[in-house]
Amino acid sequence: MSAKPEHKDVIIIGAGASGLFCAAVCGRRGRSVLVLDHARRAAAKVLISGGGRCNFTNLHVSPANYRSRNPHFCKSALARFTPRDILSLVEQHHIAYYEKEAGQIFCVKSSRDFVAMLDQECARAGVEVRLACPVSDIAREEGFVVTTEQGQFRSDSLVIATGGLSYGNLGATGFGLDVARQFGLKVVQPVPALVPFVFPGRAQAIFKELAGVSLEAAISCGGERSKGSLLFTHRGLSGPAALQASLRWTPGEPLLIDLLPDRDILAILMARRRSRMELRTLLGEHLPKRLAEVWCGLMADTKPLDQTSDRELKEIAEGLHTWRVLPKGTEGYGTAEVTAGGVDTDELSSKTMEAKKVPGLYFIGEVVDVTGELGGFNLHWAWASAHAAGESA
Ligand SMILES: Cc1cc2nc3c(=O)[nH]c(=O)nc-3n(C[C@H](O)[C@H](O)[C@H](O)COP(=O)(O)OP(=O)(O)OC[C@H]3O[C@@H](n4cnc5c(N)ncnc54)[C@H](O)[C@@H]3O)c2cc1C
Numbered sequence: 001m002s003a004k005p006e007h008k009d010v011i012i013i014g015a016g017a018s019g020l021f022c023a024a025v026c027g028r029r030g031r032s033v034l035v036l037d038h039a040r041r042a043a044a045k046v047l048i049s050g051g052g053r054c055n056f057t058n059l060h061v062s063p064a065n066y067r068s069r070n071p072h073f074c075k076s077a078l079a080r081f082t083p084r085d086i087l088s089l090v091e092q093h094h095i096a097y098y099e100k101e102a103g104q105i106f107c108v109k110s111s112r113d114f115v116a117m118l119d120q121e122c123a124r125a126g127v128e129v130r131l132a133c134p135v136s137d138i139a140r141e142e143g144f145v146v147t148t149e150q151g152q153f154r155s156d157s158l159v160i161a162t163g164g165l166s167y168g169n170l171g172a173t174g175f176g177l178d179v180a181r182q183f184g185l186k187v188v189q190p191v192p193a194l195v196p197f198v199f200p201g202r203a204q205a206i207f208k209e210l211a212g213v214s215l216e217a218a219i220s221c222g223g224e225r226s227k228g229s230l231l232f233t234h235r236g237l238s239g240p241a242a243l244q245a246s247l248r249w250t251p252g253e254p255l256l257i258d259l260l261p262d263r264d265i266l267a268i269l270m271a272r273r274r275s276r277m278e279l280r281t282l283l284g285e286h287l288p289k290r291l292a293e294v295w296c297g298l299m300a301d302t303k304p305l306d307q308t309s310d311r312e313l314k315e316i317a318e319g320l321h322t323w324r325v326l327p328k329g330t331e332g333y334g335t336a337e338v339t340a341g342g343v344d345t346d347e348l349s350s351k352t353m354e355a356k357k358v359p360g361l362y363f364i365g366e367v368v369d370v371t372g373e374l375g376g377f378n379l380h381w382a383w384a385s386a387h388a389a390g391e392s393a
Contacts, residue, residue, distance in 0.1 A: 005145060005152035008034040008128075010393045012159040013146070013175070015042035015129055017382035018365030019161030020118040025390025027125025034153055035127060036146065038134040039171035043115045045163065048170070049379065054111030056090070057083045057383070058376035059103035065377045067247055068370045069188055073345035074381065077353070081387040083380065093117040104375045138179060143360060157360045157393040161386070164339025164366040165190055172333075176367035177342065183358045186344035188369040192336030193247045194378075196238035197255070197327040206294060207232050213288045217241055218261040220322075222248030227261055232291075236327065244374050246330055247340065257323040259287060259295070266317035269305070273313060276304045283320075295323070338378050340371040352392035353385055362389040 010026045012019045015037035023033045041047075046054055058065070061083050063075045087105070090097055095117060096108035107113055122129060130150060137147040144158040162176040177187050199207055210232035217230040219241050231239035237255075245255060263286060272282055279300055283292035296302060299319050301312075308316075330336070343363045347355055353368070355361040364385040372378040 005154045007154045008032045009155065010034070010157045010159060011036065011144065011146050011153055011155035012161055013037070013135055014161035014163060014365070015039070015131065016161060016163050016365065017043060017046050017379055018386040019159070020122055021383050022159055022161060022364055022386035022390040022393070023127040023129070024118070024121035024125045025387055026393055027122065027127045029391070031393070033125070033127045034155070035122070035129045036133045036135055036148060037129075037131050037171070040132045042129060042131060043118060044170040045167065046115050046118075046379070047111050049111055050106050052111055053106040054114045055100070055104050055106050055376040055379065056114055057086050057105050057380045059083050059099065059105065061377060061380050065373045066370050066381065067340060068345055070345045073350045074370045076350045077384040077388040081384040086380070086383050090114070090117065093120070102375060135175070138182065140358070157362065159362040159364060159389055159393055160367060161364050162367055164342070166192055166333045166336040166339055168333065176363065180343045180347070180363065183355065183361060185347040185355055185357065188341040188344050190339045190341040192330055192333045193340035193371055194243045194337035194374055195246045195330040195332065195335055196233060196236060197242055197246065198236040198329055198331055199325065200328040203325060204235065206298065207236050208234050209294055210291060213291050214239060215259065215288055215291065216261065218258040219245040220256040220258070221245050221253055222250065224248055230257070235331065240374055243337065247371065247373060249327070251329065254324050254326045257325060258321045259291070259323060260320055265320050266314060269313045269317055270310070272305050273308070273310070274306050276306055278302060278304055279308070279316065337374070338366055338371055342367050342369040345369050351388065353389040354392060362393050364389045
């Protein structure tokens with residue numbers, strides 16, 4: 001006769017950012033908690049996040065920083081777990097942090113400190129974590145029965161914290177979405193986001209020429225504008241401004257790039273319109289020289305400014321503020337920082353993250369259709385949604 005499955009109050013699948021944090025919150029409430037992960041290492045994405053320094057929150061977190069089919073869904077969890085809350089925890093663990101820019105908070109030393117904090121919080125709360133433990137089946141019968149390579153486990157509550165699809169080499173899978181579908185929950189089509197753009201033939205050749213050039217720019221698409229550093233790559237466009245734009249971009253839509261977002265280039269051109277200077281030389285004073293050369297070669301005649309009409313100068317200025325480029329697509333899940341889309345928020349309680357149709361089943365973190373902008377917002381959603389579920393599961 002097979003042994004009776006071990007029983008826990010809560011099983012959490014996924015020992016990443018949201019899973020570990022939720023486990024600690026549940027454990028502190030006196031719940032017995034088991035965390036299962038198929039990877040050999042917990043919180044692999046947290047370790048590499050923020051270039052190894054983990055941009056773990058943003059001082060300016062607000063619902064406006066998140067995309068979802070239901071933009072109101074994230075409000076309750078964010079209101080109940082704020083940047084101050086995660087900073088207090090970090091301070092209790094004596095982890096030094098700093099604000100890089102625009103409210104983005106990073107660890108001074110390493111994201112390893114942050115992961116050690118999550119491990120300690122779980123250990124203190126009596127949480128059991130089993131790594132290298134693939135899950136083969138989930139069944140619902142008086143609670144949940146989870147079948148793994150290390151045996152069967154039963155629980156009253158089951159929390160799915162398996163994250164998004166990007167960076168498969170770090171253990172990402174579509175497991176959470178499969179579980180949602182198994183229980184009849186709707187899923188918003190997942191897409192890679194916070195990801196570089198790639199361009200077709202001719203444009204790619206142009207960007208290749210510019211590979212390595214970066215500048216402060218603004219990109220408009222999806223009715224919004226993102227400002228920040230823009231980097232030309234061998235395949236297309238990257239850097240924070242491009243990654244941020246990818247969150248709103250829909251295939252087939254052009255990007256409008258403002259190469260001089262903080263300057264009135266028309267006024268600068270008009271002031272020099274009697275000069276014999278060539279446009280590329282003047283633009284080289286305001287843009288990286290290689291970009292000025294390539295852009296002029298593409299978009300404007302090479303003639304001295306005093307031979308350029310006012311109308312032409314106006315067109316040039318407009319072109320510099322709204323350079324229209326049409327991406328072929330994005331680099332995809334291989335390099336995307338996050339997955340947009342996921343478990344449809346209509347299916348979940350915004351207070352607890354519990355599935356409305358399946359009492360006891362919770363979804364938290366990136367697997368949910370809530371996606372943050374660049375700058376610490378995705379990890380903050382992991383903490384906030386984990387906290388909401390951890391208070392209830
Ligand atoms: C390169 C990079 C840099 C980033 N930098 C930042 C940053 O600085 N700031 C920020 O806010 N966000 C950043 N992000 C995004 C952030 O890391 C994620 O949004 C966040 O980790 C999501 O938390 P999560 O708990 O939902 O998923 P994860 O942290 O990804 O955890 C999911 C866990 O589930 C496990 N799992 C998956 N499938 C299964 C399965 N079938 N069975 C068992 N276990 C499974 C995985 O092994 C993993 O341990 C970055 C992402 C990347 C890829």
